[in-house]
Amino acid sequence: MSFTNLLVLALVVSIFCLFISKALIQQNPKQQSVWWAGSKLLFVNAVIITATVCGVFKLPVPVPLVMVGSPFASVLVWTFFRAGFTAPFWGRAYAFLIGHSVYGVLLVYFLYKNTTLTPLYPGEDLFMRGLGYLGGIGICFFAILIGAAVFLAPDKFWRR
Helix, strand or coil: CCHHHHHHHHHHHHHHHHHHHHHHHCCCHHHHCHHHHHHHHHHHHHHHHHHHHHHHHCCCCCHHHHHHHHHHHHHHHHHHHHHHCCCCHHHHHHHHHHHCHHHHHHHHHHHHHHHCCCCCCCCCCCHHHHHHHHHHHHHHHHHHHHHHHHHCCCHHHCCC
């Protein structure tokens, strides 16, 4: 499957989620709570990160499939939550901070590990380990940025 096909498939699924999510989430007033939505988003983000790590290191699936599928799944889930979560701006900001705190913690961890990088044995080349930490920093930074764009966008983008 080509990258263009994956983009089209992600677009179709996200539009489908936009139409379904309002009916599913808005029926339950409990799900409009900031803490409820933020904790569910935190749980889903932790599951997606865990599935990505298992897919890269443990499961016999192609790594490019996991690395392309994980961001698409994340954006689809964030879009699904945001379309049904109709809190005011500050409520959405609190839910975003709760739900994406796992990415903030990982970002601080990767920054710390990258700045305190020391060789494990004499003569070790630190380039690849440093490159891995920089990749983690980039992924966490863009996950926070895209999540903020999805959650803090005005309501007019989510109305039919």
